[in-house]
Amino acid sequence: MASITLDHLAHAYRPDPRDPQDYALKEINHVWRQGGAYALLGPSGCGKTTLLNIISGLVTPTQGRILFDGKDVTNLPTEARNIAQVFQFPVVYDTMTVRENLAFPLKNRHLPREAIAKRVEEIASRLDMTRVLDRKASNLTADAKQKISLGRGLVRSDVAAILFDEPLTVIDPHLKWQLRSTLKELHRALDLTMIYVTHDQTEALTFADTVVVMHDGAVVQTGTPEELFERPAHTFVGHFIGSPGMNVLPVRVDGATAHIGDVAVRLARAYPALPAGEKIELGVRPEFATLARAGTGLPVRVKRIDDIGRARIARVEIAGHAAAAMVPDGLALDGDRAGLALETRQIHIYAGGVLVPGEGGVG
Numbered sequence: 407m408a409s410i411t412l413d414h415l416a417h418a419y420r421p422d423p424r425d426p427q428d429y430a431l432k433e434i435n436h437v438w439r440q441g442g443a444y445a446l447l448g449p450s451g452c453g454k455t456t457l458l459n460i461i462s463g464l465v466t467p468t469q470g471r472i473l474f475d476g477k478d479v480t481n482l483p484t485e486a487r488n489i490a491q492v493f494q495f496p497v498v499y500d501t502m503t504v505r506e507n508l509a510f511p512l513k514n515r516h517l518p519r520e521a522i523a524k525r526v527e528e529i530a531s532r533l534d535m536t537r538v539l540d541r542k543a544s545n546l547t548a549d550a551k552q553k554i555s556l557g558r559g560l561v562r563s564d565v566a567a568i569l570f571d572e573p574l575t576v577i578d579p580h581l582k583w584q585l586r587s588t589l590k591e592l593h594r595a596l597d598l599t600m601i602y603v604t605h606d607q608t609e610a611l612t613f614a615d616t617v618v619v620m621h622d623g624a625v626v627q628t629g630t631p632e633e634l635f636e637r638p639a640h641t642f643v644g645h646f647i648g649s650p651g652m653n654v655l656p657v658r659v660d661g662a663t664a665h666i667g668d669v670a671v672r673l674a675r676a677y678p679a680l681p682a683g684e685k686i687e688l689g690v691r692p693e694f695a696t697l698a699r700a701g702t703g704l705p706v707r708v709k710r711i712d713d714i715g716r717a718r719i720a721r722v723e724i725a726g727h728a729a730a731a732m733v734p735d736g737l738a739l740d741g742d743r744a745g746l747a748l749e750t751r752q753i754h755i756y757a758g759g760v761l762v763p764g765e766g767g768v769g
């Protein structure tokens with residue numbers, strides 16, 4: 407295992423990159439801690455695979471260095487990096503048994519027979535594959551084959567890191583849920599550095615202690631699932647994480663008051679120095695916005711109410727802008743007029759999409 411440092415790393419596929427848009431991966435500085443469980447989360451095309459390929463050595467970055475435990479590996483090939491990888495689709499030897507498949511990476515490293523047997527049994531048991539250990543891989547389902555791929559990634563205890571690239575794509579939805587928890591348990595038990603690439607927020611948030619969110623080739627936030635939820639560093643993170651995502655409303659801010667059209671909203675902090683020329687927005691998650699009787703809180707019009715099982719969500723309009731809010735049990739509405747109560751401390755202000763910390767704590 408190793409800590410992995412990305413030092414001023416950037417990558418452009420075109421040979422003559424000039425401006426930021428030419429980079430598939432914009433400059434990133436990051437340390438993947440030894441033993442950490444990380445998710446690399448972002449929509450299709452945001453640069454996740456490019457970054458993963460730089461870590462594994464399949465792509466040499468245009469700029470910057472990559473260090474494993476302080477040693478520069480930027481120009482080392484994949485074989486010299488001691489990385490395990492699990493891809494979207496199964497990579498297994500069909501003619502071998504499950505046991506032989508799992509043992510293969512260890513045999514290659516010339517581990518003693520007893521050590522191999524013990525480790526294979528352990529990994530098979532954790533993946534619930536003990537019963538099929540002596541079956542040929544070719545006779546198994548796609549799900550089971552992908553479990554073998556996961557096992558082959560996990561079986562070596564000496565790897566610098568395990569990289570998972572959307573590993574549950576081919577897995578049946580029911581089993582997917584179970585495997586997500588299994589991977590989390592395996593991380594705790596095996597003490598390996600794991601980097602899990604996905605575009606699925608549920609997968610990222612269940613697996614990772616730290617989530618690295620990417621958007622348009624750049625890392626927009628690195629944090630725990632709680633931090634991403636409670637303090638999105640970018641409006642993209644607010645939108646992308648959460649269901650429904652964060653409300654983002656254009657505002658004019660005057661000290662510790664935001665104005666959404668002619669509706670004034672009191673803020674917990676003051677914003678005396680917002681950059682001129684940037685779009686200023688207020689962000690508040692629906693979970694911190696509660697519908698109330700008309701005449702209390704901020705005036706809104708209710709467009710519709712969606713029942714999403716665990717909660718009822720009101721789709722409202724505030725000063726002409728759409729927003730979502732929670733509907734408390736027992737609230738009786740009179741027509742489409744209602745009030746909106748916002749949790750002041752959970753309101754964030756963004757300039758050009760980026761969180762502005764604000765000053766002091768008002769109220």
Ligand SMILES: Nc1ncnc2c1ncn2[C@@H]1O[C@H](COP(=O)(O)OP(=O)(O)OP(=O)(O)O)[C@@H](O)[C@H]1O
Nearest residue numbers: 419420430448449450451452453454455456457605
């Ligand atoms: N070999 C390549 N040559 C040129 N451009 C590439 C190459 N590979 C990726 N790109 C471009 O780089 C950008 C980032 O792609 P990348 O595959 O890293 O994103 P991703 O987040 O992994 O997306 P996906 O989940 O769809 O694979 C995209 O605009 C893509 O078109």
